[in-house]
Amino acid sequence: MKEAIIIRGTAMVVQSGGPTAVINSSLAGLVTAIRKKADIPVYGAKGGLQGLLQNTFVRLDALSEQQLHNIKYTPGAVLGTCRLKVDEQHLKQIINVFKALNVRYFFYIGGNGSMHVAHQISIYARNNNYDLYTIGIPKSIDNDLHLIDHSPGYASAAKFLISCTRDITFDIASYELPKKVTILETMGRNTGWLAAACSLAANPQSNCQQLIYIPEVPFNMEQCLENIEKNKNNGAHTLLIVSEGIRDKNERLIGSDNILFDTLNRPKLGGVSYTLKQQIHQNLGISTRYIDTSIWQRCCTSCLSIVDVEEAYTLGMNAWEAVQNGNNNVMVTLIRQEGTSYAPVYGTVFLKNVVDVEKHFPIEWYNSTMNTIQGAFSNYLTPLLEEDVSPAQDYFFDKLVNI
Numbered sequence: 001m002k003e004a005i006i007i008r009g010t011a012m013v014v015q016s017g018g019p020t021a022v023i024n025s026s027l028a029g030l031v032t033a034i035r036k037k038a039d040i041p042v043y044g045a046k047g048g049l050q051g052l053l054q055n056t057f058v059r060l061d062a063l064s065e066q067q068l069h070n071i072k073y074t075p076g077a078v079l080g081t082c083r084l085k086v087d088e089q090h091l092k093q094i095i096n097v098f099k100a101l102n103v104r105y106f107f108y109i110g111g112n113g114s115m116h117v118a119h120q121i122s123i124y125a126r127n128n129n130y131d132l133y134t135i136g137i138p139k140s141i142d143n144d145l146h147l148i149d150h151s152p153g154y155a156s157a158a159k160f161l162i163s164c165t166r167d168i169t170f171d172i173a174s175y176e177l178p179k180k181v182t183i184l185e186t187m188g189r190n191t192g193w194l195a196a197a198c199s200l201a202a203n204p205q206s207n208c209q210q211l212i213y214i215p216e217v218p219f220n221m222e223q224c225l226e227n228i229e230k231n232k233n234n235g236a237h238t239l240l241i242v243s244e245g246i247r248d249k250n251e252r253l254i255g256s257d258n259i260l261f262d263t264l265n266r267p268k269l270g271g272v273s274y275t276l277k278q279q280i281h282q283n284l285g286i287s288t289r290y291i292d293t294s295i296w297q298r299c300c301t302s303c304l305s306i307v308d309v310e311e312a313y314t315l316g317m318n319a320w321e322a323v324q325n326g327n328n329n330v331m332v333t334l335i336r337q338e339g340t341s342y343a344p345v346y347g348t349v350f351l352k353n354v355v356d357v358e359k360h361f362p363i364e365w366y367n368s369t370m371n372t373i374q375g376a377f378s379n380y381l382t383p384l385l386e387e388d389v390s391p392a393q394d395y396f397f398d399k400l401v402n403i
Contacts, residue, residue, distance in 0.1 A: 006104075006133070006323065006324070006326070007105075007131055007133070008040075008102075009103060009104030010042070010043060010101055010102050010103050010104065010105070011043065011103065011105040012042075012045065012052070012098065012103045012105070012106050013030060013031070013042065013043070013060060013079070014044075014048055014051075014106075014108050014110075015027065015048060015077040015078075015079045015080070015081050016048050016049065016081055016082070016108060016110035016113070016114040017083065017110045017111045017113060017114055017139070018141065018298055019075065019081060019299055020075070020139050020140070020141050020152065020153030020156070020298055020299065021075040021156035021157065021298065021299050021301075021303075021304050021308065021309075022152050022153050022156060022304070022308050022309050022311075022312035023076075023109055023139045023152070023312070024077065025071075025073070025152070025308075025309045025312035026109050026137045026139065026152060026312045026313065026315055026316035026319075027044075027060075027071060027078065027079065028068045028069070028071045028072040028313060028316065029072070029312070029313035029314060029316025029317040029318075029319075030109075030137065030316035030317065030320060031063065031068060032068055033316065033319070033320040034061070034320050037320060037324070038320070040061075041059065041061055042060040043058070043059060043060065043101060044057060044058045044079045044403070045057060045079065046058055046079055048077075048080060048081045048082035048083075048084065049084045050084060051082075052094060052097060055097060058079070058403050060403070063403065072309065072313055075156075075298075075300070075301055075304070076299050079403070083113070086117050086120060088124075091121060091124040095121075095125055095128060098125075099130065104133060105132075105133050105323055106118070106122075106133065106134045107135050107319055108121075108134070108137065109137040109139055109316075110136070110137075110138075110139060111140040111142070111145060111151070112144060112354075112356075112358065114136065115138070115145070115331055115351055115354045118134050118136045118329075118331075118351055119134075119136075119354075119355050122134035122329040122351065133323050133327075134328060134329050134351070135319045135323060135328075135330060135332065136330070136331035136351055137315055137319050137332055138151050138152060138331055138332070138333065139153045139312070140152075140153055140154060141153045141194065142154070142187060142188055142189060142191050142193060142194065143191065143193035143194070144189075144190065144358045144359050144360070145331075145354065145359060146353070146354050146357040146358065147331075147353060147354055148349075149334055149335050149336040149344065150334075150380075150384060152308060152311055152315060153308065153312070154193060154194075155308040155385060156300070156303055156305045156308045157187075157194060157197075157300075158193070158194060158197035158381060158384070159197075159303040159304075159305050159385050160296070160297050160300040160302075160303040161184075161197050161198050162200045162201045162385070163303055164291075165200075165210075165239070165241070168182060168184065168239065169206060169208050169239060172208040172237045173206050173207050173208045173237070175237075176207070178286075178287060179231070179232045179235070179236065179237050180237050180286065180288065180289070181228055181237070181238045181277075181280055181286050181287070181288040181289075182240065182290070182291065183240045183241075183242065183273040183276055183277060183288065183290035184240070184241045184291050184293070185242055185243075185271075185272060185293070186198070186241065186242070186243055186293065186297065187243070187244055187294075188214070188215060188243035188244055188245055189215075189244065189245045190215050190358055190360070191214070191216065191243070191245075191359070191360050192212075192213075192215055192216055192217075192243045192360075193361050194243065195214050195241050195242060195243040196212065196361055196365070196373045196377055197381060198210065198212065198241045199212060199372065199373035199378070200378055200381065200382070200385075207235060207236050207237060208236065208237040208238070209231050209236045209237070210238075210239050210240075210241060210372065211227050211231075211241065211371040211372075212241045212242075212371055212373060213240075213241070213242045213243065213246050213371060214243050214246065214366060215243050215247060216361050216363060216366070217363070217366060218247060218248055218249040219246040219248055220248075220249070221248075221254075221279060224240075224276075224371075225279070225283050225284060228240070228280060228284060232284075232286065240276065242272055242273060242276065244272055253272075254272050254275055254276070255271055255272045255274065255275030255276075273290035273292055274290060276290070277289070305384060305385055305386070305387065306387040307383070307384050307385070307386060307387065308384065311334060311344060315346065318332045318346050319332050322348050327348050329350060329351050330349060330350055330351060331348065331349055332346065333347055333348060333349050334347070342383035342384075362376075362377075364376075365377045
């Protein structure tokens with residue numbers, strides 16, 4: 001029997017920001033929950049907020065169970081995404097679109113910026129006497145969303161980087177001489193969660209030693225060069241792992257001389273490894289190469305974590321449950337239950353408490369002298385990585401979903 005809905009109307013779903021390996025899992029969970037529990041149309045905006053403003057929609061409630069199952073395991077954003085700086089005119093247009101389709105339930109799947117926009121839309125609707133339930137569904141490979149233990153998308157991206165680091169270390173360690181430096185650049189605008197993940201592939205017995213630099217701690221070029229030289233003198237290669245957003249003590253981005261800005265007026269990051277390579281070669285004369293995994297870390301099909309998939313899917317399902325429980329202007333979330341085994345507890349938090357706050361990597365988990373990650377972080381991340389999603393691989397090649 002279908003549950004009673006609070007307001008007679010339709011639902012709208014938008015995906016936003018950078019894609020992840022499991023953003024579609026949340027979409028599948030949400031649509032599945034609505035179809036099971038309510039008999040209402042569900043629209044998806046094609047191309048993020050731009051699609052919403054341009055009235056480009058697809059009926060998600062028309063998808064088959066098989067399509068939803070495939071979507072659950074498909075990385076990337078099947079609805080399409082964009083980045084848009086929202087102003088009051090946009091908010092007015094959005095509410096007019098909602099009125100035309102009688103949208104009373106709005107679900108926004110995204111990261112920090114998306115939660116901010118969701119809150120804006122909710123407040124604008126309320127101030128203009130339009131009854132609208134707004135629910136944020138979290139995603140972020142940077143793992144920087146506030147009031148959630150970890151963001152969907154992070155575990156799979158971390159798993160990819162751990163795999164990369166392990167493989168790179170085997171390759172580097174194969175050579176005895178000359179001692180070299182390899183730089184691995186990860187995403188992480190203001191936080192070091194992704195760079196820290198590489199520490200799970202560290203091998204203290206290897207002749208390739210890690211140095212990890214994160215945005216939470218000011219980067220010191222002189223100290224970095226000293227550490228590299230120390231590794232060389234100790235007979236070790238250096239694997240230098242850096243977040244794209246590392247900064248010096250004056251908060252200046254490393255390699256910021258030629259930085260451009262995106263549509264949200266944020267620096268377009270990526271490329272710090274090239275700056276470091278130049279500095280190492282110039283000051284130490286050590287052969288140096290760099291690897292930038294760039295967008296690859298966001299949607300790698302071979303490193304999907306089943307924990308990540310299922311948690312994202314459950315958060316999507318819980319978004320509709322949140323509405324049924326009368327919640328509005330909230331983000332669905334999960335926290336880690338205390339105990340010896342990993343177990344998430346799902347809930348909601350008000351969007352106003354999430355926006356404009358970033359969750360930084362805990363400084364107590366970072367050794368700023370050795371530039372390594374402490375063991376407590378491994379206890380945090382390991383339970384999220386346990387299983388691959390090997391049964392899903394067939395979907396990526398002959399059953400890709402176009403909606």
